[in-house]
Amino acid sequence: MAEEFDLEALVHLEQTFYDAGYTDGFAHGRIHGLIEGRALGREKGFEIWEEIGFYEGFATTWQAIYAKHGHNDQRAVHHIKHLLDLISQFPQVNPSTAAIASGATEEIDISKLQRQIRSRYKALCASLGVKPTLRAVDLNPPKKMVCKVWISGNQYGNWKTMQKDRQCKD
Secondary structure: OOOOOOHHHHHOHHHHHHHHHHHHHHHHHHHHHHHHHHHHHHHHHHHHHHHHHHHHHHHHHHHHHHHHHOOOOHHHHHHHHHHHHHHHHOOOOOOOHHHHHHOOOOOOOHHHHHHHHHHHHHHHHHHHOOOOOOOOOOOOOOOOEEEEEEEOOOOOOEEEEEEEOOOOOO
């Protein structure tokens, strides 16, 4: 009976369970990390392209206005062309890690390119005499809205501010 009982295994019992739990937790965390990383990447990618798309639309609109009306402001035209050129350099797909590792695609500094685009946009706005602005879309609108409601309790009536769960109707 003494041969069947391994005292060495009993001494390292806590470490054995710790190692097994760590291995299982690491594999589980890797799966959830990939899922969460993709969701975060999709959200941030949308935010970046919302901004870049705004700049592209702004530049394209002013380019069309200048072409239609025949304006000859070379500085603004130069800023428009340069801004559109920078936007065309911005990556539209996420390169695979294998393509980057093999050297098939060069790595682009996205934050540097984004700063250059913002700077060129501000320079274009200055040359056009337009205040630079970007209003991001609110992806999570508030659930409660404040409304003013007419209360006709007395002869004069009055306005009362209240919150509603649904959108206020006129």
